[in-house]
Amino acid sequence: MEVCTGEVVVIIGPSGSGKSTLLRCVCGLEKLDKGTIYVDGQRVANTLTLRGKVGMVFQDLHTFPHMSVLDNISLGPRLVKKFPKAKAERIANELLELVDLKDKRKAYPGELSGGQRQRVAIARSLAMGPKLMLFDEITSALDRELVMDVLQLMKKLAEEGMTMLVVTHELWFAANVAHRVVFFDEGRIVEEGPPGEIFSSPREKRTRSFIGEISMPTMINPSEGR
Amino acid sequence: MYTFHWGVLLPYMGTFARGLEMTFKVSIIAELFSLAVGLVAGIAATSKNPAIFAISRAYIEAFRAIPLLVGLIWIYYGVSIVTGIEFTAFTAGILGLGLNYGAYLAEVFRAGLQAIPKGQAESALTLGLTRAQVLTRIVLPQAVRIIIPPLGNSYVSMLKDCTLVSVLGITELFRVGQTIVANNFRPFEIYTFIALVYLVLTIGFSRGLRIVETRIAIKQ
Numbered sequence: 533m534e535v536c537t538g539e540v541v542v543i544i545g546p547s548g549s550g551k552s553t554l555l556r557c558v559c560g561l562e563k564l565d566k567g568t569i570y571v572d573g574q575r576v577a578n579t580l581t582l583r584g585k586v587g588m589v590f591q592d593l594h595t596f597p598h599m600s601v602l603d604n605i606s607l608g609p610r611l612v613k614k615f616p617k618a619k620a621e622r623i624a625n626e627l628l629e630l631v632d633l634k635d636k637r638k639a640y641p642g643e644l645s646g647g648q649r650q651r652v653a654i655a656r657s658l659a660m661g662p663k664l665m666l667f668d669e670i671t672s673a674l675d676r677e678l679v680m681d682v683l684q685l686m687k688k689l690a691e692e693g694m695t696m697l698v699v700t701h702e703l704w705f706a707a708n709v710a711h712r713v714v715f716f717d718e719g720r721i722v723e724e725g726p727p728g729e730i731f732s733s734p735r736e737k738r739t740r741s742f743i744g745e746i747s748m749p750t751m752i753n754p755s756e757g758r
Numbered sequence: 759m760y761t762f763h764w765g766v767l768l769p770y771m772g773t774f775a776r777g778l779e780m781t782f783k784v785s786i787i788a789e790l791f792s793l794a795v796g797l798v799a800g801i802a803a804t805s806k807n808p809a810i811f812a813i814s815r816a817y818i819e820a821f822r823a824i825p826l827l828v829g830l831i832w833i834y835y836g837v838s839i840v841t842g843i844e845f846t847a848f849t850a851g852i853l854g855l856g857l858n859y860g861a862y863l864a865e866v867f868r869a870g871l872q873a874i875p876k877g878q879a880e881s882a883l884t885l886g887l888t889r890a891q892v893l894t895r896i897v898l899p900q901a902v903r904i905i906i907p908p909l910g911n912s913y914v915s916m917l918k919d920c921t922l923v924s925v926l927g928i929t930e931l932f933r934v935g936q937t938i939v940a941n942n943f944r945p946f947e948i949y950t951f952i953a954l955v956y957l958v959l960t961i962g963f964s965r966g967l968r969i970v971e972t973r974i975a976i977k978q
Binding site: 584588594640642657 | 877886887891
C-alpha cells in the first residue's frame with residue numbers, strides 16, 4: 533500500500549480488522565513482525581528516529597492534563613527540536629489560530645470540551661511539522677455535536693495539502709474529503725478505490741455488507757442541518 | 759480522682775526535646791530510605807522483565823506480611839546471629855522501618871505510575887520524546903499528584919511507628935518518657951504529654967499536606 537504526498541486515505545473496516553495496528557506501525561509505536569514501512573524516504577524503526585515526522589492523534593483524549601494548552605503544543609518543538617521557548621511558543625500560537633483555540637492558550641485540558649482537546653492534540657502533532665498525519669477514530673469518544681468541529685478541522689488540513697491516513701466511521705468525512713477509501717478486514721486490504729466507487733458500487737461482498745451496516749444516512753452533511 | 763501535677767514535667771523539657779530530636783532523626787532518615795527503596799521497587803514492579811518483577815514482588819509481599827515490631831527485632835538480633843553482621847540499634851531501626859515502609863510505598867508508586875493512561879506516554883513518544891523525557895515530563899509529574907497524599911500519610915504513620923524502635927534502646931520520645939517515668943513515677947502526666955506532642959505533630963503535618971495538595975492540583 534502506498535500513500536502519495538498530499539493524499540487523504542480513509543481506512544474503514546470492522547473492529548479488530550487491524551486498522552489501529554496499521555497506524556501504530558506507521559508511527560513507530562509497534563515493532564513490525566515482517567515487512568517495512570517508509571515515510572518520506574525514511575524507514576520507520578521507532579518513534580525516536582521519526583522525531584515527530586509522523587503525527588498521531590488517538591481516539592482517547594490524550595492531551596497532557598498537567599500542562600497548559602500552550603505548553604502541550606510547544607512541548608515537542610522545545611524538547612525534541614530544541615527550539616528556544618519563544619520560537620516554540622510562536623509556532624504554538626500560530627497553530628492555536630489554525631485550530632481556532634487562540635483564547636484557550638492558558639487553559640488546561642481539563643477545562644476544555646472533548647472536541648477542543650482533540651483539536652489541541654492535533655495542533656500538538658502539527659507543531660512537529662509532520663510529513664504525515666495519522667488519525668485513529670479521533671471523533672469516536674466525542675459527543676455528537678462536537679464531532680463536526682473536529683472533522684471540519686481535518687478537512688481544512690486536507691485542503692492545505694497535508695498527507696493523511698484516517699481511520700474513521702464518519703462516512704461524511706470519507707465521502708467528502710478522502711481521495712481514496714481502503715476497506716480492511718482480518719488484517720488485509722479487501723478493496724480500495726475512490727470514495728464514490730467504494731460506497732456506491734463495492735466489488736466485494738464483505739465491503740458491501742460492512743457499508744450496509746454502518747448505514748448511509750450519516751453521509752448527509754450534518755453541518756447543512758444547522 | 760487522680761490529680762494531675764503538670765509541674766513535674768518542667769525539669770525534663772530538655773530531655774523531651776532531645777527525645778523528639780531523635781524521633782525526627784529516625785523518622786526522616788527512615789522515610790527517605792523507604793522512598794528510595796519504594797521508588798525502585800515500585801518501578802521494578804511495573805517491569806516486563808520477569809526476574810526484576812519477581813524480585814520486586816517477593817520483597818513487597820514479604821515485608822508487607824511481617825509485622826513491623828517483629829521485623830525490627832529480627833534485623834537487630836537475628837541478622838547478626840545468621841550472618842555475623844552487627845547493626846547498631848540506630849541502623850537496625852532505620853532498616854526495619856525503611857524496608858517495611860518501602861514495601862508499602864512500592865505499591866503506592868506502582869499504582870501511581872500505572873494510573874497514568876498508556877496513551878499519555880504513547881502520545882509523547884510519537885512527538886519524538888525519549889523514554890526518559892516521557893517519564894520525567896509526562897508520567898512522573900502526573901503520578902506525583904496521585905502519590906503525594908499517600909506519601910504524606912506514610913510519614914504521619916512513620917512518626918508514630920518510630921515509638922517501636924524504643925525496644926531496640928533508641929532514646930526517641932517514647933523511650934525518653936519511659937526512662938523519666940522510672941525516675942519520678944508520674945506515668946499519667948508523662949504519657950499524656952507524649953500523646954499530646956504526637957497529636958500536635960500529626961495534625962499539623964496533615965494540615966500542611968492538605969495545603970500542598972491543593973497547590974499542586976491539576977486545574978479542571
